[in-house]
Amino acid sequence: MPIELVALIGLLVVFAITTVLDVNMGAVAFVAAFAVGTLVAGVPVDEVITEGFPAELFLTLVGVTYLFAIARDNGTITWLTSAGVRMVRGRLVLVPWVMFVVTGLLAMAGAPLVAVIAVLAPVALEFARRYDIKPLLMGLMVVNGGAAGGLAPSSVLGSLSNAVVESNGLAIDPVLLFAGSLAFNLALGVTGFVLFGGLRLIGVRTAVPARVGVTGRGGVAVAEPPDEPEADAGLDRHRVATLTGLVVLAVGALAFEVNIGVLAMTVAVALSVARPSVGRQAVHQVAWPTVLLVCGTLTYVNLLQTLGTLDYLGRGVAAVGVPILGALIICGIGALGSAFASTIGMLGALIPLAVPLLGDSTLSATALITALAISSLVVDASPLSSTGALVVANTPAPQRDRVFRQLLVWGFSLIVIAPVVTCLAFVLPTS
Template structure:
């Protein structure tokens, strides 16, 4: 048996055990990394721990800590209300707003995890308040971040186009951006349909601000219709529905249905938190500072400034999710150090059937990226495929775009940074469901994305 097959089989066993037994998969993966690393790879424990994602640990802890504070002091409620007003109270449009905002941020050059770290807690706060599926909101945020990342000035776009230029291969930044954006947009639309988005479109509008006050007054003192019959009871105030010409809106928000709500007020503490969140955005997107360290810094400063509302926020960090993600990523890092990932790519590139080899390269990119850094996979697999592409048997532009799609759309996997951020910021009572949903969605994309991108961009041979 090849030495590279043993770590892969162990990874399969880890997934099987975690599926049938109530044990944290990350803890299992750490045990597997220790056993395989020492017994098979001959590594010391300190070397194995080099693969632990310290940067991801700081991001997960820092962001969830900061937004736990923001939730406790009402700042998230104010941000959610602002988002509602921005779309005229139409709850069904909010997931698409989150998609568009994330796409715009990453298209402007922000790293994908930074955009998700900033937008996901806000989107998931909105989902919790208005009974929207957190799985739907999380997928929309992550696919939006992936959609913008391949712009000519985006991080992923810069990596891929740079590799292509250095290798002297034909490339098209426009095709790369258009194809990746279109695929993520289609996946977002599919998620919107599958995870309850259509039901949101039929929701009544939420009314905030001055309109809410007027609607509340009308609900308390409903108008009397002329010539109404005595004894017929009070006339119900009109409820405005999407596309309705009715002028009034009233109701309650007891079941996540839209209705009349008083707008959250901003106090000194909320303004201070907003300043801190603005500092996070500027630090991560403008000054290219580590988003995790910036988030921890802001959270600590807010705790020092407002200890009463912040003192228990650290307990809301999802430590189980942190262990899960840290363990899996540590094991995948072991696979990379032992050359298992490179061995897979080299074996596939040596296949005599070019189209089949192209499909398998896309599949490998999707599988590995679902558990590891998309940036690292793009930087590793495309150079690995350069000799294969240089032969001219498969169109370089099409395969590069298909590989980029395959390696990026799976970022919604809970084992990827973006998916992990969604899990960590989900409501505690539904976190397991979100994790399982993202795992099913991510694993489905591992198969579907390579097949679709290969079938559309490689098989026809038109690129």
Template sequence: MSSHWISIYALIGMFVLATVLPINMGVIAFVGAFLVGTLVAAMNAKAIIAGFPADLFLTLAGITYLFALAQNNGTIDWLVKLAVKAVRGRIAAIPWIMFAIAALLTSVGAVSPAAVAIIAPIALGFAARYGINPLLMGLMVVHGAQGGGFSPISIYGGITNKIVARAGLPLSETTTMLASLGVNLAVSLLLFFLMGGMKLVRQKADSEGRVPPLRPVAHGQAGAQVYGDAEAESFAEERRIATSGEGSLMAPLQEGGAANGMRLYQIATVLGLLALAGLTLFFKQDIGFVSITIGLLLTLMAPNLQKRALGQVSWPEIMLIVGVSTYVGVMEKMGTIDFVGHSVAGLTSPLMAALLLCFVGAVVSAFASSTAVLGSLIPLGVPFLQGDNAVSAIGFIAAMAISSTIVDVSPFSTNGALVLANAKGVDRDVFFRQLMVYGAIVTLVAPVVVWFLFVVL
């Protein structure tokens, strides 16, 4: 067996092991990089470490640190309440408000499971109160989180853009961002009409927010949390804060002077997020350094309040990404990436090769980590994205990004499991099967649709 196939089988084994067992895939990938690098490729430790993505590490740490600060000082809670008040009794607008908030959170740096963990309990509570289809509401939250996930200052966007740049491929941050948002928005619009959205248009709450529910609300049926992949670790602290109210500091806002001071702090946080977007999008500053700088300024304003923020950084998520990236670096040095790309391109046309990788990304992501899939599959497409018969690299990146994330509605993924766990007044077994069927449909249909839209056309 050649060294290339050994490294490929090792990567497949990592996905399987991280899916079956609650082990962070990043840890497995670091060990794989060491063993494959030394025993198979005869590389020394220095050469293996050279593949460690320091810039990606800084980006992930900086963004999640800044988001933890925004969560702790109540800025996220405040923005959610402002958005919900904007509904003004229009029940049909609530699912779209939840979609927009989830998209906003991921677009400014929240990992997708963290955004869903914060919004899903609120959204599904609204669904139970106002008789909204809980499946519709849960899917709107997940698609919203995925729709905003590829902004240039988001986790997915930062990962994808750096991987693409490192691979030497043409980069269009705006195309990937708008493609993801557009597809998820279109899917949500279709779901809204198919799952009773028009019925909600005829409902309206009174000035106190009361409206007769269309079915009784069941209480105490939240169920146990079940998480399907390594990403689950990244949002445990955020969810605990969001659901318990601890650290949100909304209670002290009732105290005159303290309320004014906290509101100013929250306004400063919003300005910091806007500054991050401006400096990175228009002035091309490094997102990692800028986010940490803004985070430090916010911390200096209230050091005691934010003393635990560093512990809330998504270290398991970071471990996952940098571990897989380091292993992919070993594969690149071995020549495995070129070997696989040329093999796939040789077996079929570049168009079919692109479709095949989109399917692989969708199937694996439905059960494992979307971020790990992005890190490992995009480099495999490099050979058939170059040359005379190459497909559009920008279009392929958009298709690959969407295929690998839109399937997170599966109940076996973190986002789908969160929706299942927080649904109220439902038969949990039936709800699980509904999520599973919908996830299977998306896994089979989405790769073909996005491949046709962004690669073929």
């Protein structure tokens, strides 16, 4: 049996074990990476574990959750969410869509998508906690909003897709690429809004601060005041310092593309030095189980790339004689790979695979690349991708496991749904 196939079977075994037994998937994946990589494939253990470990994502998850734990503990995030509710005049139904639009605009402006999610996901999940909005809904609105703007000509992924296409002697319409992504992710946003509690927010208005427990007054639902301390007590020096740090994080990561993990850790350490008691408490609130889960699983996925499993699957595309079926397969590979690995990396690797398929058929290059890019991007909601992991890591601890499972189902459903729908909507009419 080819080692590429053995490695893929190993991943399925990891999923099976952790589905049946209550064991951290990341821990099992670390062991599987050693067993398959070193004992079976003969790859040195240093290369399997050390080089395969996603150090940048580890630092991002720890740094961001550490920083925002400090911001929650000193009341800064509560103050920000109260200000956000004032902005929409207490209409909770608008809150998820505000997050969708803001995330999309930042992605369109060229900000790295992981950085955008890292900055906005903690705020979105705090909204969910305080105002009884389902965290899955708020998380998906942030991720889908980023994906909606993520293929604009000015965005990182949009410009990359266009550059790779041009380097392979093809030409596509970047406006249609963006329009297709915007429409698909807007539809996903509406679907998530309907399925995960958005409709019950219609007509609900809240005072500031507010919490769960909705009562009717004069025909309009109004959320009752919370038991927790008054959120709008003003800005003391600790909140001002934290807000300054968050601005530094946003500007540094979004405008200057400074590593989000390093920057978040730096700001968190500075705030901890200024107020050590809050810093000590915040360390315990870092989402360590999620960090282990994501980093362990991605270490195994990196082994799949080292062993050439994805290339092994991709080579099968060339043997397909039916163009639309070949398009479906290549979009499926993009979706499967991006659910675990880098979307940028997957697009960079798979767009060249589409060239022979386009050369031997009447398929539209714009249609196929649009389907491939959307299929690869929307599965970032998976909790095993960097953006989905940030949503899980910033979910309140009591709901974290449930949100992880829900995002896993959502993301893995899109591995099947997105390629089928995009091929039917974009590729089939041009075949």
